[in-house]
Amino acid sequence: MEELVRHLQGFMVIRLTGYSPERFLNLCNARGIPIWDLEYRDNGYEFSMTRKGFLKVRPLVRKSQVRLRIKRRVGLPFFLRRHKSRVGFLTGVCLFFGILYTMSLFLWDIQVEGNHRYTYEMITNYLKSEDITWGMKKSRIDCDKLEAALRDHFPEITWAAARVSGTRLFIAVRENEVLSHIPEKEETPCDLVASRAGIISQMVVRQGKAQVKIGDSVEAGQVLISGAIPIYDDGEQLVNMHYVRADGDVIADTEYHFSQSFSRLCEREADTGRKKEGFFLKAGEWTAMLLLPSREEETWIYVTEEEQAKLFSNFYLPIYWGRIRGHEVVRYESFYTKEEMDQVAEGIYQNFIKNLSEKGVQIIENNVKILEDESVCRMEGMIYAREPIAATAPIELMDAQDSAD
Amino acid sequence: MKLPMDVFLGELIVSMIGRRAVYIENYRSILLYTDSRLKIQGKDCKLSLQGKRLSIEYYTGDNMKVTGLIESVELEA
Numbered sequence: 495m496e497e498l499v500r501h502l503q504g505f506m507v508i509r510l511t512g513y514s515p516e517r518f519l520n521l522c523n524a525r526g527i528p529i530w531d532l533e534y535r536d537n538g539y540e541f542s543m544t545r546k547g548f549l550k551v552r553p554l555v556r557k558s559q560v561r562l563r564i565k566r567r568v569g570l571p572f573f574l575r576r577h578k579s580r581v582g583f584l585t586g587v588c589l590f591f592g593i594l595y596t597m598s599l600f601l602w603d604i605q606v607e608g609n610h611r612y613t614y615e616m617i618t619n620y621l622k623s624e625d626i627t628w629g630m631k632k633s634r635i636d637c638d639k640l641e642a643a644l645r646d647h648f649p650e651i652t653w654a655a656a657r658v659s660g661t662r663l664f665i666a667v668r669e670n671e672v673l674s675h676i677p678e679k680e681e682t683p684c685d686l687v688a689s690r691a692g693i694i695s696q697m698v699v700r701q702g703k704a705q706v707k708i709g710d711s712v713e714a715g716q717v718l719i720s721g722a723i724p725i726y727d728d729g730e731q732l733v734n735m736h737y738v739r740a741d742g743d744v745i746a747d748t749e750y751h752f753s754q755s756f757s758r759l760c761e762r763e764a765d766t767g768r769k770k771e772g773f774f775l776k777a778g779e780w781t782a783m784l785l786l787p788s789r790e791e792e793t794w795i796y797v798t799e800e801e802q803a804k805l806f807s808n809f810y811l812p813i814y815w816g817r818i819r820g821h822e823v824v825r826y827e828s829f830y831t832k833e834e835m836d837q838v839a840e841g842i843y844q845n846f847i848k849n850l851s852e853k854g855v856q857i858i859e860n861n862v863k864i865l866e867d868e869s870v871c872r873m874e875g876m877i878y879a880r881e882p883i884a885a886t887a888p889i890e891l892m893d894a895q896d897s898a899d
Numbered sequence: 900m901k902l903p904m905d906v907f908l909g910e911l912i913v914s915m916i917g918r919r920a921v922y923i924e925n926y927r928s929i930l931l932y933t934d935s936r937l938k939i940q941g942k943d944c945k946l947s948l949q950g951k952r953l954s955i956e957y958y959t960g961d962n963m964k965v966t967g968l969i970e971s972v973e974l975e976a
Contacts, residue, residue: 516928519929519958523928523929523958523959530957531955531956532932532955532958533954534932534933534934534953
């Protein structure tokens with residue numbers, strides 16, 4: 495701190511030689527003229543002294559018969575005097591700090607953390623609709639209001655915190671990890687029908703009347719568990735129908751015919767070895783790029799690394815710059831090799847299996863074969879699976895009288 | 900009254916930080932100063948420091964800080 499004050503007030507580094515330097519130093523001390531960084535050097539003394547102090551030492555110099563020589567002037571007053579003629583430079587410095595200060599009044603970056611369900615774009619688009627966006631004045635942001643608005647607009651956000659640091663807006667959110675509502679239990683009467691053809695392997699009826707049994711072969715759409723329960727009187731005459739929501743698990747062995755094909759030709763890229771590098775600078779809407787142009791017939795793949803200019807850790811500026819790296823490639827078509835073809839086929843098959851597994855289908859056996867011809871590779875075969883096939887279907891309500899008839 | 904002796908008698912106080920620095924309080928004046936020797940006048944004695952690259956970081960009315968490589972500290976009547 496003391497050092498800063500000295501630089502602001504200005505001080506001088508002085509060389510002292512002559513008959514009685516110690517006396518001069520003692521006289522300065524007695525008069526309360528501060529001296530620091532006193533060193534003995536080349537048969538003389540060097541020390542620092544304030545401007546004010548220097549103006550007072552003339553009689554002391556005479557008294558102690560020493561000579562003083564100013565070696566260096568340090569500090570703001572001397573700097574300003576030295577650069578008095580450089581008005582343009584000083585204006586530039588002032589302008590720089592002015593622009594810097596003006597820039598610091600605006601928001602130049604928005605950071606969101608803790609979001610999983612809502613993407614960064616969804617949140618920033620909402621902020622934009624609330625007039626909170628890049629380039630706005632920081633003073634217009636009301637963090638408390640923003641937090642409440644975020645919680646209201648995004649029902650799954652249970653906690654939100656917003657703060658402005660430097661030129662950045664930090665938003666931290668926590669999303670609800672449990673179901674926000676409990677699904678209502680359906681009570682409408684219905685049947686359970688087969689969603690696929692198959693042979694029943696397991697069956698549990700919780701509500702309703704079973705229409706099939708284990709080992710039966712069923713067709714798609716066939717009623718498995720009926721929601722209509724007939725009520726008979728003592729004479730075994732149907733007197734009424736009681737409708738319930740059929741409920742149960744029906745597992746069946748099913749078959750899938752798997753047939754897919756893909757071209758044996760694939761597009762490949764070969765690196766020609768030619769590379770180029772460039773730079774770009776982006777300020778708001780304005781972009782400047784420094785990159786050698788390429789011919790129309792050439793194919794280049796570019797990778798861009800972008801960085802946002804910042805002065806300090808949280809003082810971001812609306813200036814982006816980065817490096818562009820490009821490498822030339824030649825595209826051509828060629829046949830897959832045997833290994834590649836197996837790999838592609840395996841990928842397609844695994845994708846199909848994955849889709850089935852997501853639906854709860856368990857694969858028991860498969861006999862998928864890869865058949866090749868000149869240009870196409872075909873995968874054909876049967877997949878034997880075990881899966882729940884019961885699906886709800888609306889029940890046709892009948893009058894008791896109609897039923898009796 | 901139990902006043903500290905240095906305040907009461909105005910005697911020299913010398914504090915050292917290893918061989919790197921010496922704080923001197925209650926001195927009267929500098930008698931001699933070169934980069935290898937510093938002689939200080941106290942109330943009733945003289946303090947002589949021997950060393951290398953001796954430099955006075957600051958000195959005010961009654962205290963000073965001397966830095967450098969201190970080799971010896973002597974008191975003379």
